[in-house]
Amino acid sequence: RSAGIIGAPFSKGQSTGGVECGPDRIRAAGLLDRLQQLGCAVKDYGNLTFEDIAVDEPVRGSKSVRAVGSANRRLSEAVQAVKKDGHTAVMLGGDHSLAIGSIHGHTAAVGPLSVVWVDAHADVNTPLTSYTGNLHGQPMSYLLYELQSKVPVLPNFSWMKPCLSSQDLVYIGLRDVDPAEHYILKLLGVKVFCMSQVDQLGVARVMEETCDYLWNRAKKPIHLSYDIDAIDPFITPATGTPVVGGLTYREGLYITEHLCQTGLLSAVDLVEVNPLRGRTEDHVQSTVSTAVDLLLGCFGRLREGNHLPNYSLP
Ligand SMILES: N/C(=N\O)NCCC[NH3+]
Ligand SMILES: [Mn+2]
Numbered sequence: 001r002s003a004g005i006i007g008a009p010f011s012k013g014q015s016t017g018g019v020e021c022g023p024d025r026i027r028a029a030g031l032l033d034r035l036q037q038l039g040c041a042v043k044d045y046g047n048l049t050f051e052d053i054a055v056d057e058p059v060r061g062s063k064s065v066r067a068v069g070s071a072n073r074r075l076s077e078a079v080q081a082v083k084k085d086g087h088t089a090v091m092l093g094g095d096h097s098l099a100i101g102s103i104h105g106h107t108a109a110v111g112p113l114s115v116v117w118v119d120a121h122a123d124v125n126t127p128l129t130s131y132t133g134n135l136h137g138q139p140m141s142y143l144l145y146e147l148q149s150k151v152p153v154l155p156n157f158s159w160m161k162p163c164l165s166s167q168d169l170v171y172i173g174l175r176d177v178d179p180a181e182h183y184i185l186k187l188l189g190v191k192v193f194c195m196s197q198v199d200q201l202g203v204a205r206v207m208e209e210t211c212d213y214l215w216n217r218a219k220k221p222i223h224l225s226y227d228i229d230a231i232d233p234f235i236t237p238a239t240g241t242p243v244v245g246g247l248t249y250r251e252g253l254y255i256t257e258h259l260c261q262t263g264l265l266s267a268v269d270l271v272e273v274n275p276l277r278g279r280t281e282d283h284v285q286s287t288v289s290t291a292v293d294l295l296l297g298c299f300g301r302l303r304e305g306n307h308l309p310n311y312s313l314p
């Protein structure tokens with residue numbers, strides 16, 4: 001396995017400062033070393049820098065549209081480069097509006113994807129249904145072919161087109177979905193495992209059904225977009241929009257372990273880690289170390305233990 005790490009210190013998809021510090025805090029917690037200890041080849045592409053947009057007035061209620069569009073254009077190009085180099089892409093956020101560029105670039109590089117979106121939220125508001133105008137609550141509406149008519153032309157978004165079919169998307173962990181989002185998910189028939197279904201089925205069955213559903217037609221590369229707020233805030237409190245009743249640490253890890261063993265995991269986003277939202281340093285550490293463990297699960301770390309192929313007893 002080999003990982004290409006992209007830091008995306010971007011926060012303008014929402015209005016809470018600090019999420020731009022996510023990439024460096026996740027690196028500082030030892031992500032690269034621990035990936036290498038697993039025998040994973042690692043290339044760190046560094047942190048993206050983003051165009052400074054001096055004037056970025058709301059458009060149809062959506063905030064920082066020009067900055068979000070510009071940032072995601074750069075991210076799309078970076079993800080394409082990482083995929084061309086043959087790595088599994090790892091995008092460290094930053095807020096979830098970055099999924100626009102990550103999924104767009106991944107698709108541009110490898111073709112049609114299966115997307116697994118692990119999140120307390122559906123992030124499928126359109127610019128016209130969003131209460132807040134924050135673009136981190138809207139990325140999926142820019143990506144889905146079926147919603148193209150519901151998303152107005154926005155400045156700095158002309159570089160992209162929708163690139164995902166609603167039938168190639170599965171949500172896991174939903175527990176805070178707006179009425180408009182719920183309507184959209186039902187209208188499009190999107191496959192959803194909300195927290196009730198995680199409780200009802202158990203995470204192992206959820207993952208079996210996720211894979212069976214996504215592979216119903218053809219096996220495609222998997223894009224895992226992991227919002228840290230999918231995990232219960234008791235474990236990962238340092239995030240912008242915590243919602244009680246989330247995934248346990250074990251459930252969150254099981255999801256990554258299961259997708260890793262499919263051999264199809266082609267890109268991972270780990271977003272919404274916000275160190276400034278931890279009331280104590282322990283809260284920040286718990287959040288950041290969970291993020292690292294989730295990513296290690298994507299690259300073959302097993303709770304039973306691991307040893308390198310060349311290991312020999314002294
Ligand atoms: N973390 C968030 N999305 O995943 N916040 C925005 C969504 C609120 N409806
Ligand atoms: Mn999200």
Ligand SMILES: [Mn+2]
Nearest residue numbers: 120121227229
């Ligand atoms: Mn969320």
